[in-house]
Amino acid sequence: MHWMRFRDRAGAVRRGEYEDGTVSFGGRTYDVDDVEVLPPAEPSKVVCVGRNYAAHAEERGEEVPDRPLLFLKPPNAVASDGDTVTLPGDNYIEHEAEVAVVIGEQCRNVAVEDALDVVAGYTAADDVSNRTDQSQEKNWVRGKAFDGACPLGPVLASPDEVPHDASVELRVNGETRQSSSIEHFIFTVPELIAEITEYMTLEPGDVIITGTPEGVAELEDGDSVEVEVEGVGTLSHDVERR
Numbered sequence: 001m002h003w004m005r006f007r008d009r010a011g012a013v014r015r016g017e018y019e020d021g022t023v024s025f026g027g028r029t030y031d032v033d034d035v036e037v038l039p040p041a042e043p044s045k046v047v048c049v050g051r052n053y054a055a056h057a058e059e060r061g062e063e064v065p066d067r068p069l070l071f072l073k074p075p076n077a078v079a080s081d082g083d084t085v086t087l088p089g090d091n092y093i094e095h096e097a098e099v100a101v102v103i104g105e106q107c108r109n110v111a112v113e114d115a116l117d118v119v120a121g122y123t124a125a126d127d128v129s130n131r132t133d134q135s136q137e138k139n140w141v142r143g144k145a146f147d148g149a150c151p152l153g154p155v156l157a158s159p160d161e162v163p164h165d166a167s168v169e170l171r172v173n174g175e176t177r178q179s180s181s182i183e184h185f186i187f188t189v190p191e192l193i194a195e196i197t198e199y200m201t202l203e204p205g206d207v208i209i210t211g212t213p214e215g216v217a218e219l220e221d222g223d224s225v226e227v228e229v230e231g232v233g234t235l236s237h238d239v240e241r242r
């Protein structure tokens with residue numbers, strides 16, 4: 001199943017079942033164009049994984065890590081399908097197509113073999129990255145945590161919808177820039193959940209973005225980005241400079 005969070009015309013926030021461009025809640029079916037699409041989760045934090053594809057580590061000239069490289073994006077970074085992300089300053093910005101895991105229950109110290117039990121589902125993400133500041137910071141606040149730096153959506157797909165070798169692709173203005181599969185993960189989703197929950201409690205709605213494959217490249221004013229994850233659908237957002 002696919003779930004969409006949305007605001008209806010009366011202003012109420014709903015979570016409905018999504019199917020073929022419509023979303024249904026409470027016996028009513030809405031055309032998606034008639035509602036405001038919201039991010040599929042409201043995370044207290046987005047836990048981000050760096051270098052989880054060997055080919056991306058290589059293109060960045062970095063080693064493959066022996067444990068997951070982790071960093072955070074706060075709630076202000078979350079944006080919706082259809083949003084326009086304002087790029088900070090005149091910095092060099094790149095896109096990063098990622099598969100996002102949405103957590104379904106509060107959890108800590110989860111074993112690898114139990115980890116899929118805490119997954120509510122999957123969505124698509126763009127880890128929009130400010131390389132100018134990222135290269136100068138150790139904590140990647142200006143680099144990764146600016147407003148709108150984490151578009152998520154458009155829907156939450158239940159785990160049965162997403163195959164183990166799901167494709168992930170990113171297009172800018174219709175041109176394919178990134179194309180890979182989650183079968184190339186260095187650390188699997190259960191391994192990531194076990195590692196993260198060794199250090200912190202995850203809450204329902206928290207999100208883990210699982211790293212980006214090779215092909216990251218620059219975003220410029222006016223670009224339109226699409227991140228397509230097999231079994232989820234296509235997240236779309238634009239970018240602008242002010």
Ligand code: ZN
Pocket residue numbers: 048049050096098127211212
């Ligand atoms: Zn990333």
